Amino acid sequence: MSEMKRYPVDPEFAVKAHIDNAKYLAMYEQSIKDPDAFWGEHGKRLDWFSPYSRVKHTSFDPHNVDIRWFEDGTLNAAYNCLDRHLEQRGDQVAIIWEGDDPSESEKISYRDLHERVCRLANALKAKGVEKGDVVTLYMPMIPEAAVAMLACARLGAVHSVVFGGFSPEALANRIEGAASRLVITSDYSRRGGKVVPLKANVDEALADPAAARYCKKVVVVKRTGGELAWHDHRDLWYHEITAKASIECPAEELNAEDPLFILYTSGSTGKPKGLEHTTGGYLVYASMTHEYVFDYREGDIYWCTADVGWVTGHSYIVYGPLANGATTLMFEGVPSYPDNSRFGRVIEKHRVNQFYTAPTAIRALMQQGEEVLGDADLSSLRLLGSVGEPINPEAWEWYHRVVGQGRCPIVDTWWQTETGGIMIVPLPGATDTKPGSATRPFFGVQPALVDNEGNELEGAVDGNLVIKDSWPGQSRSIWGDHERFVQTYFSTFKGCYTTGDGARRDEEGYYWITGRVDDVLNVSGHRMGTAEIESALVAHPAVAEAAVVGYPHSVKGQGIYVYVTLQAGFAASDELMKALRHWVRREIGPIASPDLIQFAPGMPKTRSGKIMRRILRKIAEDDFGSLGDTSTLADPSVVDDLIAKRLNRW
Numbered sequence: 001m002s003e004m005k006r007y008p009v010d011p012e013f014a015v016k017a018h019i020d021n022a023k024y025l026a027m028y029e030q031s032i033k034d035p036d037a038f039w040g041e042h043g044k045r046l047d048w049f050s051p052y053s054r055v056k057h058t059s060f061d062p063h064n065v066d067i068r069w070f071e072d073g074t075l076n077a078a079y080n081c082l083d084r085h086l087e088q089r090g091d092q093v094a095i096i097w098e099g100d101d102p103s104e105s106e107k108i109s110y111r112d113l114h115e116r117v118c119r120l121a122n123a124l125k126a127k128g129v130e131k132g133d134v135v136t137l138y139m140p141m142i143p144e145a146a147v148a149m150l151a152c153a154r155l156g157a158v159h160s161v162v163f164g165g166f167s168p169e170a171l172a173n174r175i176e177g178a179a180s181r182l183v184i185t186s187d188y189s190r191r192g193g194k195v196v197p198l199k200a201n202v203d204e205a206l207a208d209p210a211a212a213r214y215c216k217k218v219v220v221v222k223r224t225g226g227e228l229a230w231h232d233h234r235d236l237w238y239h240e241i242t243a244k245a246s247i248e249c250p251a252e253e254l255n256a257e258d259p260l261f262i263l264y265t266s267g268s269t270g271k272p273k274g275l276e277h278t279t280g281g282y283l284v285y286a287s288m289t290h291e292y293v294f295d296y297r298e299g300d301i302y303w304c305t306a307d308v309g310w311v312t313g314h315s316y317i318v319y320g321p322l323a324n325g326a327t328t329l330m331f332e333g334v335p336s337y338p339d340n341s342r343f344g345r346v347i348e349k350h351r352v353n354q355f356y357t358a359p360t361a362i363r364a365l366m367q368q369g370e371e372v373l374g375d376a377d378l379s380s381l382r383l384l385g386s387v388g389e390p391i392n393p394e395a396w397e398w399y400h401r402v403v404g405q406g407r408c409p410i411v412d413t414w415w416q417t418e419t420g421g422i423m424i425v426p427l428p429g430a431t432d433t434k435p436g437s438a439t440r441p442f443f444g445v446q447p448a449l450v451d452n453e454g455n456e457l458e459g460a461v462d463g464n465l466v467i468k469d470s471w472p473g474q475s476r477s478i479w480g481d482h483e484r485f486v487q488t489y490f491s492t493f494k495g496c497y498t499t500g501d502g503a504r505r506d507e508e509g510y511y512w513i514t515g516r517v518d519d520v521l522n523v524s525g526h527r528m529g530t531a532e533i534e535s536a537l538v539a540h541p542a543v544a545e546a547a548v549v550g551y552p553h554s555v556k557g558q559g560i561y562v563y564v565t566l567q568a569g570f571a572a573s574d575e576l577m578k579a580l581r582h583w584v585r586r587e588i589g590p591i592a593s594p595d596l597i598q599f600a601p602g603m604p605k606t607r608s609g610k611i612m613r614r615i616l617r618k619i620a621e622d623d624f625g626s627l628g629d630t631s632t633l634a635d636p637s638v639v640d641d642l643i644a645k646r647l648n649r650w
């Protein structure tokens with residue numbers, strides 16, 4: 001069905017694009033055949049203090065996982081994101097900041113950003129921060145978040161950004177886990193018209209002796225000016241320590257393999273992992289993917305709606321765009337405030353050319369109907385992107401038609417915190433798209449499908465998605481726990497990086513992510529991805545969102561348990577339940593027919609908006625006594641409601 005749909009590359013787009021299909025094929029081939037030559041050449045997109053002579057030095061052997069790129073080169077990420085642009089584009093806007101309140105916005109030039117970063121770097125240095133120290137950032141989406149990341153990078157300090165929606169407990173664990181000496185936060189954050197007391201959360205986190213043992217200083221940005229408890233021996237105002245700091249601060253000369261940051265995964269499959277990324281390979285990969293995937297050109301206004309607390313915010317709000325001298329938009333708010341047309345209003349206000357968001361946001365807009373963006377002028381848009389989850393073909397079509405007005409290519413970008421940058425994606429001038437498919441690998445990426453025994457599968461098949469060789473943006477370790485890194489990613493399928501995702505490859509070699517491997521269903525001997533059944537359900541006019549999990553079934557082995565959130569204006573009924581069952585049978589086949597359908601006003605989601613199927617699975621199994629790590633859940637009350645209305649009771 002949906003696989004038949006195909007959107008060819010617009011020839012006019014291809015002519016102007018960085019990469020057309022012929023170029024893609026040639027470059028891809030070279031990147032695989034001779035990675036040293038390929039990356040040796042593309043590594044030059046950065047400014048190196050001292051050039052590298054060695055390019056790739058990597059091993060996926062589980063007894064000796066060792067990943068190094070450009071290992072004898074030296075550079076500085078902040079220098080590459082700022083200093084090298086000053087001569088050519090000092091007055092160009094680096095960051096457009098759009099506040100939660102639509103009347104607040106700010107434009108920061110490269111020169112201004114450079115000054116702010118140098119000031120903070122000097123202030124941090126004066127407080128004793130040195131190369132190799134871990135600095136925790138617990139910040140709202142304000143320019144100071146990017147300034148703080150770059151100030152750390154300038155000094156060679158390692159930043160660990162903790163999403164500003166996390167609890168004091170989650171923050172304390174991450175401060176302790178990274179042995180972080182200093183926290184940068186703000187008094188309050190503002191989101192969707194509400195304020196969150198970030199500084200008070202830090203106080204609470206540091207009431208935990210395990211965290212306080214390491215962290216001795218807290219730097220506070222004044223965002224709202226609201227009331228605060230203050231600890232003179234520990235707390236410092238950002239504006240005070242930076243006021244008199246010099247605007248000159250030499251960028252530390254770092255080795256390519258020196259750590260740039262630690263970042264925790266979203267926690268949708270279990271306890272979050274604190275992944276380590278290094279300086280050289282990460283920045284080469286983030287900047288190259290940003291340029292080619294978004295077909296970024298000089299002067300473009302580029303907007304990624306992620307939070308800097310996620311890897312998407314790191315690679316595609318801060319490091320990739322700024323390394324490329326781009327203008328990147330940073331948004332403090334939410335898509336529904338002051339009303340649901342906000343995304344459209346921001347695109348119109350700043351004449352956004354590339355817009356990159358998540359399926360969860362697209363589905364939320366879609367639930368409101370076609371008129372959701374009001375009469376906003378979207379004519380500046382040239383390209384749309386999606387990240388975070390498989391995008392259902394239905395949501396893809398809606399995004400293409402309503403936001404992209406039928407003329408913007410969509411890049412469905414599959415990647416992970418672990419990969420540092422985009423891995424499987426249609427390049428907009430090169431690859432025909434099929435709604436729901438992330439399509440083909442980026443340069444240097446060798447995806448493969450293997451069965452559960454690790455045998456590589458050929459042709460059009462379903463399997464475990466692995467990557468056969470290293471790419472520069474790859475994470476090097478789990479902070480402080482290299483053994484867990486090796487165990488998690490390199491021990492299951494020997495010689496490969498295990499993604500944990502399942503995928504299908506079609507006749508043309510396109511990849512379709514079918515969901516987490518743990519979520520794959522086995523119904524009467526048939527393997528089925530949850531993504532496919534969910535997509536079929538979302539295609540029904542009454543369904544806004546669907547999540548599918550398996551539960552033990554005496555006859556079929558596994559039964560299909562479906563959670564459905566309805567579109568505005570539809571009510572739950574037995575008729576509708578029957579209709580949905582019938583719909584799935586018709587769309588996919590009788591084998592996929594749901595056994596149990598629970599209407600759910602909300603889904604348990606991570607703070608980054610992903611559905612936590614492992615929690616839904618526990619509820620479906622009637623085994624909700626221990627739900628595992630729920631610290632990254634956005635709204636825990638959703639879970640109580642789901643448990644109360646569960647359908648499968650022993």
Ligand code: ATP
Pocket residue numbers: 265266267268269270271272273310311386387388389390391412413414415416417418438499500501513515516608610
């Ligand atoms: P944890 O590893 O702690 O469970 P997580 O995997 O949700 O958390 P991230 O690294 O933020 O944390 O997410 C990466 C995952 O998101 C991928 O493994 C994949 O399952 C999903 N994903 C991201 N982009 C896409 C996409 N375009 N299509 C399909 N799935 C995607």
Ligand code: MG
Pocket residue numbers: 265269416500
């Ligand atoms: Mg993951």
